[in-house]
Amino acid sequence: MQTSETPAFSAPAKFFHWLTVLVLAVQYAIGWLMPDVHRDTKPVGLVGLHLSVGATIVLLVLIRLAWRFSHKPPAESQIVPPVMRLAARVTHGLLYVLLIALPLMGWANASARGWDVSLFHVVPLPALATTGSALGHTLGDVHKLTAWVLLVLIGVHVAAALFHQFVIRDGTLGRMLPGTRKMR
Template sequence: MSTPTTPFHPKARLLHWLMAPLVIAMLFIGIGMLSTTSSAYALLLAIHKPLGATILVLLLARIAVRLRHRPPPLPADLPAWQRRAALGSHWLLYALLLLMPLSGWAMLSAAGYPVTLLAGIRLPPIAPHDAALFAWLRGAHHWLALLLFATFLLHLAAALFHGLVRRDGVLASMAPWLRRRGGHEGNPAAPAE
C-alpha cells in the first residue's frame, strides 16, 4: 500500500487532538445530563455550556486552517466511493460540531436561560423566548447529538481501518507518532530501513 508522505498541517493536527477529547467529553456529559435528575445535572450543565462554546471556537479555527491548508491526498488506490465518503463525513462532522453548540445556545435562549461561561461571561440570546421553539430545538439538539455520536464512531472506525488493516499512512498523517521509519504505519512486522 502507498503511504502518504505529507502529514496534516501542524495546526490542523493540534486542533484535531485538542478537540477530540473535548467532543468525547461533551458527548458523555450530554448522556449524563439525560440520565440524571439529581444535583449532578446542574454541575454537568455548568461544564456543558462553556465546553460547547470552546468547541465552537476551536471548530471555527479548524475550518479556517482546513480552508488554508489542504489535507494530504488519500492513497491513490482508495476507491472513489471511499474518497467521497471520507470528504463527506469530514464536512458532516464539521457541520454537526457547528450545529450542536449553536442549537444548544438557541435552545437555552428560547427557554429564557442565559448562557453563562466561565468567569461569569454571558452570551447574548440568539433566539426569541418561545416555549414551542425551545421544545423543537431541544429535540433537534438531541437528534443532532445522536448523529454526531454515530458520525464520530464512523470516523474512528475509518481511522482504525486505515491504521490497522490498510496500513496506508492515512492515520499517521493525523497521528505522526504512529509513523515508523520507512513509513510502515502500525506494522510491527515491517522491516525498519
C-alpha cells in the same frame, strides 16, 4: 506505516483535531452525567458547564475551519478508490456541520428557556432565540437526537481510520497521529 504517498497533517491541524476529540469526550461525559433538562431546570452545575463547553466547541471548530481553509491539507492516498475518498469528504463535511449545528441547537434551546449562555461565566454570548420560542424548544429536542447522530458518525470515522490502518494499510491513520512528521 506512513509512506511518501500519505504525508502527515501539520502540527496545528493535528492539535485542533485532537483538542476537538478531547473537548467532545468531555462534553459527552457531561451530557450523560448531567440531570435531564425539564421545565424547572436551572443552568447550574453540570448543565451550566455543558452550555459553556458547547460554546467552546463552536469556537474551536470555527478556528479549526479557518485553519483548514487557509492551509492546504496534505494529498490524499491514491491507493484508495475515488468512491472511498468521496465518502471520506462527505463524512468529514457532516462532522463539521454537526459539530457546529449541535451546540447551536443547544444554545438556542437555552435561550428559549431564558438562560444566559457564556463561555465559562467570562464571555457572555447573545441569545439565539427569544424566551419561550417554540423553535428554540424544538431545537432542544432535535439537539438530543443529533447528539446520537454525531456519535454514530464519529464511530464511522474511527472505524474508517482503523480500516485504513489494518486492512488497506495505506498510512492514513498515521497522517493524524501526534508524533508523525509532515513529509514533503
